[in-house]
Amino acid sequence: MAMKRRTVLKAGAALAAATMAPAIVRAETKQWRVAASLPMTGPFATAGQLVAPAFAEFEQQVNDSGGIGGRPIKVEVEDSGYIPRNALANFQRAMAGGDLHFYFGDSTGFMELVGPTLEGDNAVMMGSTSFASSLANPAERPYQFMAGPTYEDQFEILLKDIADKGGKTVAFVYSDTEFGRDPIEHGRKVAADLGIEVVLEEVTKAEGADIENHVTKLAQANPEYTILQGYVTGVWPQLIGGARAFGLQTQFMGTFWGMEKVIADRVTDQAGPFLDGYQGVMPYRYFYDQEDAPFYQQLGAYKKSINPDFPGYVVTWELEGRLNLELWKLCMNRVIEADKPVTPDNLMAELRAIDNWDSGGFFGQPVDVVDHKIGQGRVYRYSADSKLFTPVSDWIQV
Amino acid sequence: MITGHYKTRYTADEGIWSTWPKQAGLVAALVALAVLPLIANNYVLLLAGQIAIFIIAVVGLNVLVGYTGLMSLGHGAFFAIGAYTTVAVHHEFPNTFPLITLLISIAVAAAFGVLFGLPSLRVKGLYLAVATLSANFIVLFLIRQEWLAEWTGGVSGTETPNAVLFGYELRSQRAQYYFIVPIMLIMLLFAQNLFRTRFGRALIAIRDKDYSAEILGISLYSHKLKSFAISAAYCGAAGCLWAYFFPAILPEDFGLNMSITLVVCLVAGGMGRTLGPVFGTVLILLVPEILKIVFANVTDGDANAQMLFSPMRDIAFGVLIIGFLIFEPMGLVSIWDRFWRFVDRWPFSK
Numbered sequence: 001m002a003m004k005r006r007t008v009l010k011a012g013a014a015l016a017a018a019t020m021a022p023a024i025v026r027a028e029t030k031q032w033r034v035a036a037s038l039p040m041t042g043p044f045a046t047a048g049q050l051v052a053p054a055f056a057e058f059e060q061q062v063n064d065s066g067g068i069g070g071r072p073i074k075v076e077v078e079d080s081g082y083i084p085r086n087a088l089a090n091f092q093r094a095m096a097g098g099d100l101h102f103y104f105g106d107s108t109g110f111m112e113l114v115g116p117t118l119e120g121d122n123a124v125m126m127g128s129t130s131f132a133s134s135l136a137n138p139a140e141r142p143y144q145f146m147a148g149p150t151y152e153d154q155f156e157i158l159l160k161d162i163a164d165k166g167g168k169t170v171a172f173v174y175s176d177t178e179f180g181r182d183p184i185e186h187g188r189k190v191a192a193d194l195g196i197e198v199v200l201e202e203v204t205k206a207e208g209a210d211i212e213n214h215v216t217k218l219a220q221a222n223p224e225y226t227i228l229q230g231y232v233t234g235v236w237p238q239l240i241g242g243a244r245a246f247g248l249q250t251q252f253m254g255t256f257w258g259m260e261k262v263i264a265d266r267v268t269d270q271a272g273p274f275l276d277g278y279q280g281v282m283p284y285r286y287f288y289d290q291e292d293a294p295f296y297q298q299l300g301a302y303k304k305s306i307n308p309d310f311p312g313y314v315v316t317w318e319l320e321g322r323l324n325l326e327l328w329k330l331c332m333n334r335v336i337e338a339d340k341p342v343t344p345d346n347l348m349a350e351l352r353a354i355d356n357w358d359s360g361g362f363f364g365q366p367v368d369v370v371d372h373k374i375g376q377g378r379v380y381r382y383s384a385d386s387k388l389f390t391p392v393s394d395w396i397q398v
Numbered sequence: 399m400i401t402g403h404y405k406t407r408y409t410a411d412e413g414i415w416s417t418w419p420k421q422a423g424l425v426a427a428l429v430a431l432a433v434l435p436l437i438a439n440n441y442v443l444l445l446a447g448q449i450a451i452f453i454i455a456v457v458g459l460n461v462l463v464g465y466t467g468l469m470s471l472g473h474g475a476f477f478a479i480g481a482y483t484t485v486a487v488h489h490e491f492p493n494t495f496p497l498i499t500l501l502i503s504i505a506v507a508a509a510f511g512v513l514f515g516l517p518s519l520r521v522k523g524l525y526l527a528v529a530t531l532s533a534n535f536i537v538l539f540l541i542r543q544e545w546l547a548e549w550t551g552g553v554s555g556t557e558t559p560n561a562v563l564f565g566y567e568l569r570s571q572r573a574q575y576y577f578i579v580p581i582m583l584i585m586l587l588f589a590q591n592l593f594r595t596r597f598g599r600a601l602i603a604i605r606d607k608d609y610s611a612e613i614l615g616i617s618l619y620s621h622k623l624k625s626f627a628i629s630a631a632y633c634g635a636a637g638c639l640w641a642y643f644f645p646a647i648l649p650e651d652f653g654l655n656m657s658i659t660l661v662v663c664l665v666a667g668g669m670g671r672t673l674g675p676v677f678g679t680v681l682i683l684l685v686p687e688i689l690k691i692v693f694a695n696v697t698d699g700d701a702n703a704q705m706l707f708s709p710m711r712d713i714a715f716g717v718l719i720i721g722f723l724i725f726e727p728m729g730l731v732s733i734w735d736r737f738w739r740f741v742d743r744w745p746f747s748k
Contacts, residue, residue, distance in 0.1 A: 076699025
């Protein structure tokens with residue numbers, strides 16, 4: 001077959017483009033794909049509905065600023081109903097839809113279910129809503145990470161704060177779920193090391209707990225501090241209300257999912273100011289704490305620009321989702337700048353290399369990623385008068 | 399007009415697929431099942447595997463509910479027993495041949511089936527349904543116990559083993575599909591033939607009028623418990639395959655929700671027919687996914703739109719099921735029957 005001059009020129013140009021362009025341009029598709037499963041129906045629909053805007057706004061903001069490495073991103077969100085099997089189907093469908101560069105899971109159950117399958121062509125960088133200790137394990141979960149401290153870390157932060165304040169006795173009250181039990185064993189060890197006596201371990205139902213019974217046991221044990229674990233919107237406010245009605249003076253403390261201002265405000269509005277003084281650990285700064293937080297200021301301004309009625313507060317659950325996305329973007333930028341192909345392995349290598357990172361507001365100080373997590377947090381206290389959580393400790397590293 | 403099939407041999411009368419169109423349909427279905435993994439992606443294979451496993455469980459429930467007339471809302475528990483038995487067997491004997499594990503899971507689930515079937519000797523109908531509800535709570539309570547966590551993983555759940563057949567580890571969904579689907583077909587065939595035996599007809603007699611059956615010499619005590627055992631055994635088999643199919647299991651996977659899903663699959667497909675569970679399971683498990691795909695295309699995955707559309711999708715599914723039950727109260731299998739009547743009588747059919 002005779003080759004025309006024009007054919008030769010075209011082939012040469014194509015070959016040159018293929019060999020001389022950066023690896024990133026050669027290997028990748030036209031846009032970066034991000035997908036997420038969120039519980040927009042089911043028992044945690046409230047959380048899912050509150051987290052979802054983070055994804056739409058992230059897509060819009062990134063694309064408005066020119067994308068990542070000059071390419072736009074595409075974010076696809078799907079409902080899971082908080083059923084791990086559904087989330088797994090969502091994930092597989094997203095994977096079947098073309099190159100996927102980041103996935104956000106909705107639960108510990110999903111992360112545990114999908115974790116062992118993330119290998120070879122099925123591997124993808126993956127964050128989630130979960131702070132389960134088992135997920136911060138680079139050896140067994142090489143593609144999964146969390147944007148904050150594990151529940152074990154959060155317990156440790158609270159116990160260290162109790163020890164700093166001279167506390168001697170503590171009770172652990174937790175739901176009979178994987179979420180509730182996660183940090184308990186570690187909590188026992190840390191308490192023993194710090195010289196704090198665990199005077200009660202009380203297991204409750206995750207919903208519809210027998211409040212009077214649990215409060216009675218708390219009264220008998222009479223701990224100085226009571227740490228609540230494994231609740232989101234229910235049980236913990238009723239427990240505190242029941243204990244206060246009983247006249248108990250124990251200082252209640254919670255972890256991330258029990259520290260949302262919106263829930264505390266709603267309880268205060270509906271049932272009175274009994275949450276006043278409630279404390280807990282929060283890995284992030286609350287959104288109203290915007291001093292020296294350029295990212296928060298920028299996000300607030302953006303939200304105001306798209307919604308004039310924006311109340312000025314972003315729930316912590318949405319912040320967690322957004323931070324996951326920001327960490328992925330950071331890794332993407334670093335991989336692209338290093339002229340490496342965008343692969344799950346390269347992205348996770350960049351994640352592990354994050355050191356002394358200034359997040360622009362999420363954290364009160366520069367942070368490191370160690371063991372696929374960011375092990376720090378601060379103790380906050382709720383005021384029913386101001387309806388604000390304000391810090392009562394420095395940032396504690398674990 | 400064709401009103402029946404003229405058979406000249408007993409073997410023809412005993413045949414399950416009595417006409418050539420049915421035989422052709424069967425061959426086509428088998429070929430489709432065999433070819434599917436070669437053209438499908440992991441998402442389709444995930445759904446296909448789940449559906450195949452659920453079909454086994456719903457066929458088992460059909461033995462009890464559809465053929466024996468005993469209601470159960472506790473079959474998710476037998477599913478769980480099968481899954482956790484598989485994990486426990488591999489924990490103690492890591493290299494157990496998968497079919498041996500399957501048989502052990504079947505036996506253990508059958509034993510629990512007999513245990514939880516005991517109330518059926520005294521009560522029936524709604525009372526029995528309430529009694530069987532307890533199976534969900536008791537079994538899940540046991541699974542969550544710390545003292546059993548070495549085998550069950552407790553509340554945190556546990557990772558599950560991969561099946562290894564003659565040195566080949568079934569890691570991919572394609573390989574697992576080829577392991578699960580033949581087992582499903584064999585169990586379907588077994589169920590179909592069960593009700594062509596004396597024992598199966600006795601179960602049907604109990605369903606239709608239990609005291610008449612007893613007068614005819616059928617032991618209600620024995621047959622009801624055996625029906626529970628067979629039914630639970632099917633769910634145990636499904637649980638075993640579930641444990642091999644998914645990389646991890648959680649207690650929440652097997653709660654009341656699963657028991658109800660099994661019943662819904664059965665009702666939607668049609669009770670007392672072997673193919674009813676097949677159609678019902680495909681409908682109940684596939685329609686939500688199809689709706690998801692439709693809504694995802696409408697919203698293009700946009701988070702704000704999904705916030706609005708996700709609850710609507712559940713409503714659409716509910717409306718679909720209600721409409722279906724109104725217009726096809728005997729289940730999907732009645733459409734199937736009408737189709738074959740049409741084929742049989744063609745060209746005289748309307």
